[in-house]
Amino acid sequence: MLIRQASDIASGEITPKGIYLDRRRWMVGAGSLLAGALLPNAAGADVLANVKRGVVSLDDKPTSQEDATHYNNFYEFGTDKTDPARAAPGRLKTRPWTVTVGGECAKGGTVDVDELVRTSALEERIYRLRCVEGWSMVLPWNGVPLASVLKRFEPTSKARYVAFQTLDDAGQMPGLKLNGLFPWPYVEGLRMDEAMHPLSFLAVGLYGETLPAQNGAPIRLVVPWKYGFKSIKSIVKITFSETQPKTFWNMLAANEYGFYSNVNPEVDHPRWSQAKERRIGEFARRPTLMFNGYGDQVASLYAGMDLRANF
Amino acid sequence: MRRSSLLRLAVHALCALPLLWLGWAAFDGRLGANPIEAVVRFLGDWALRGLVLALAVTPLRRLTGWGRLASYRRMVGLWAFAYAALHLTAYVVLDQFFDWPAIGGEIVKHKFITAGMAAFLLLLPLAATSTSAMIRRLGAARWRRLHRAVYLAAPLAALHYVWMVKADIRQPLVYAAFLGVLLAVRMRFPRRSYAEE
Numbered sequence: 001m002l003i004r005q006a007s008d009i010a011s012g013e014i015t016p017k018g019i020y021l022d023r024r025r026w027m028v029g030a031g032s033l034l035a036g037a038l039l040p041n042a043a044g045a046d047v048l049a050n051v052k053r054g055v056v057s058l059d060d061k062p063t064s065q066e067d068a069t070h071y072n073n074f075y076e077f078g079t080d081k082t083d084p085a086r087a088a089p090g091r092l093k094t095r096p097w098t099v100t101v102g103g104e105c106a107k108g109g110t111v112d113v114d115e116l117v118r119t120s121a122l123e124e125r126i127y128r129l130r131c132v133e134g135w136s137m138v139l140p141w142n143g144v145p146l147a148s149v150l151k152r153f154e155p156t157s158k159a160r161y162v163a164f165q166t167l168d169d170a171g172q173m174p175g176l177k178l179n180g181l182f183p184w185p186y187v188e189g190l191r192m193d194e195a196m197h198p199l200s201f202l203a204v205g206l207y208g209e210t211l212p213a214q215n216g217a218p219i220r221l222v223v224p225w226k227y228g229f230k231s232i233k234s235i236v237k238i239t240f241s242e243t244q245p246k247t248f249w250n251m252l253a254a255n256e257y258g259f260y261s262n263v264n265p266e267v268d269h270p271r272w273s274q275a276k277e278r279r280i281g282e283f284a285r286r287p288t289l290m291f292n293g294y295g296d297q298v299a300s301l302y303a304g305m306d307l308r309a310n311f
Numbered sequence: 312m313r314r315s316s317l318l319r320l321a322v323h324a325l326c327a328l329p330l331l332w333l334g335w336a337a338f339d340g341r342l343g344a345n346p347i348e349a350v351v352r353f354l355g356d357w358a359l360r361g362l363v364l365a366l367a368v369t370p371l372r373r374l375t376g377w378g379r380l381a382s383y384r385r386m387v388g389l390w391a392f393a394y395a396a397l398h399l400t401a402y403v404v405l406d407q408f409f410d411w412p413a414i415g416g417e418i419v420k421h422k423f424i425t426a427g428m429a430a431f432l433l434l435l436p437l438a439a440t441s442t443s444a445m446i447r448r449l450g451a452a453r454w455r456r457l458h459r460a461v462y463l464a465a466p467l468a469a470l471h472y473v474w475m476v477k478a479d480i481r482q483p484l485v486y487a488a489f490l491g492v493l494l495a496v497r498m499r500f501p502r503r504s505y506a507e508e
Contacts, residue, residue, distance in 0.1 A: 071343060135348075271422065278348075280345060
């Protein structure tokens with residue numbers, strides 16, 4: 001996989017026919033002159049306008065929209081993978097939504113989510129998603145590079161890590177009532193160079209539509225070379241820090257979920273193998289790729305590191 | 312006689328119901344985004360439920376004094392084994408697709424698979440000796456001693472489930488609690504005489 005400019009790619013290559021977005025609907029969306037304008041479609045979801053298509057593309061066939069929006073790990077809405085699609089839409093109030101940015105930066109503050117992503121044009125990026133449980137999907141995200149968002153807050157030289165936090169509201173998130181079981185709120189983190197990597201992405205859409213609640217609306221992280229749980233959903237807080245931040249799954253089971261959690265077929269989860277994965281929609285398991293197939297771009301971030309010790 | 316064979320048929324039908332539901336759901340495309348995982352888990356759930364049910368028969372019989380119940384215990388136990396065998400088959404065929412090196416690796420390296428395999432291997436001789444002819448051949452006392460292996464197999468099956476889940480162990484703990492209570496009842500009220508059986 002390589003990062004290509006949209007103009008390098010034949011339109012047939014980036015628009016798998018009829019797979020995830022009806023062409024005419026997209027034309028209507030693109031026809032709107034307002035950047036970021038939303039047009040409701042037949043299903044009631046909002047179509048994103050002016051999305052730069054195929055900024056990062058893949059030959060893999062995207063997962064069906066039905067599967068991608070009905071098989072989710074979002075424990076704030078229940079621990080079964082069918083819970084979020086049932087419990088999140090309607091309950092999670094995604095507007096107005098603000099994100100508070102602070103810590104080691106010059107220009108912290110609380111910013112409206114729509115304002116936050118206005119830093120650059122919305123892009124479509126088709127990424128692999130590999131869950132630590134052994135299944136995977138291929139998803140066409142819409143959003144902006146994380147780096148473009150972070151830079152405007154002017155992180156200082158002390159900012160070595162970025163911490164993220166999910167909304168923590170039991171009124172909207174029934175799963176938060178499982179108090180003794182989990183260390184809420186959900187928190188995640190990246191090293192600064194990982195966060196600034198061009199593949200790190202903040203998504204506000206999926207399949208050309210606004211992000212469904214069960215997929216982490218209104219704004220979520222997407223780090224395609226790491227296990228899915230690193231890609232934190234429904235973000236309300238971003239903090240630059242000098243020290244390595246705590247992460248949710250690491251607090252639950254430090255021997256099973258490391259800070260890095262890079263996809264690595266050679267390092268098993270203590271309780272199951274990571275060598276293969278089931279791509280949702282396929283029968284036979286397929287081999288898992290080092291760094292989820294993004295090694296050419298990201299392996300240098302970990303040069304000289306023992307990936308077995310820093311799992 | 313006629314009434315009891317009708318009852319037996321009813322118990323068989325009840326035990327087959329989950330399997331029929333699974334077949335229908337698979338045919339109707341109701342197994343969700345990851346149907347293979349759904350099939351494996353569904354069969355595992357019912358194997359565990361069957362084991363709990365089979366182990367509940369004797370305590371229930373003592374509680375209610377309904378002696379007839381005992382004759383359904385073997386049936387329920389065999390159905391539990393059938394679900395366990397289908398669960399294992401689904402894992403080998405659908406989940407791993409006969410990738411024997413991978414399966415071997417899982418059994419050796421990963422404790423939840425080890426526990427599940429051990430539970431199944433313990434159930435195997437019990438299923439094999441479940442016919443009346445086998446009971447006669449072994450003799451009631453030896454047969455009963457052999458079949459005590461279920462008190463090891465069932466907790467191992469529950470442990471297999473506890474170790475499998477990522478974090479939310481509430482459901483596996485429900486099974487473990489049921490088994491704990493049933494075993495405690497057994498230990499608190501041991502069998503008084505063989506004649507009673």
